[in-house]
Amino acid sequence: MKGQRIGDKYFKQQLLINDPNTSRFVPKMKVFTDHNFWVFLNEYKKVVIKPIRGSLGKGLIFITKTEPDIYDVHSLNQRKVISGKNNVLTFIKSNVKAKSMIQHYIPLVKVKEQPLDFRLICQREKGSNEWVVTGKYARVAHADYAVTNMTKGASILTVEDALSQSNLCNDTTNDISLTLNKVAISVARCLSKQFHKQLIWGCDLAVADDGSVWIIEANSNPQTNGFNQLETLQPMLHLINQYKQRNKNFWK
Structure with a gap:
């Protein structure tokens, strides 16, 4: 189990959140779900979705809510503007191929x-x-x-x-x-x-x-x-x- 969990980013971040010496340095995060996505995006206006397992920047998606129903989406060097909640979720799910987590964006x-x-x-x-x-x-x-x-x-x-x-x-x-x-x-x-x-x-x-x-x-x-x-x-x-x-x- 430990061999598997050492590559689990979410598990390691939870360990850090629960340690008094590191907790204040860990960004707010949740496992990616439709509900958590909208809660985070409405609160922080810009969020990051990343695979729980992975490396080299693969699978990272940055989403910014620019207007009430307009979203700026940035993945690697590709950028696009999407209108509509259903459309942005469809795009995210078509690009998120594995279990992922969501966190607030750090400027x-x-x-x-x-x-x-x-x-x-x-x-x-x-x-x-x-x-x-x-x-x-x-x-x-x-x-x-x-x-x-x-x-x-x-x-x-x-x-x-x-x-x-x-x-x-x-x-x-x-x-x-x-x-x-x-x-x-x-x-x-x-x-x-x-x-x-x-x-x-x-x-x-x-x-x-x-x-x-x-x-x-x-x-x-x-x-x-x-x-x-x-x-x-x-x-x-x-x-x-x-x-x-x-x-x-x-x-x-």
């Missing part, structure tokens, strides 16, 4: 008008309960895309460069960088209570345009390709691989 901080988020790698050594942030970078969405995945053309920046180039006040960027680290560690600690053998987590975090930090999701087998994009990130990749190698050799 992401931007660099040159493009949204960005942050990938932080947390690791521990076998026999230790101490989690460490071993690497981190920012992902800036490609023009016209609503997602920040590298496979969809996102560009990579250091966290420091992303925050300094963003539309945030520079006076707050150091505090936000520290908060990202603290939240990532809290995520790893929380999830390791359920998944005791896990030695690595990839924590995808967002910063809203008001400077607040949010947990997007945590991945049990995070890709580290982003660290190859910048020379300044190479020492982090080296550290990540050192942890992996030491854990691999732990029982030898």
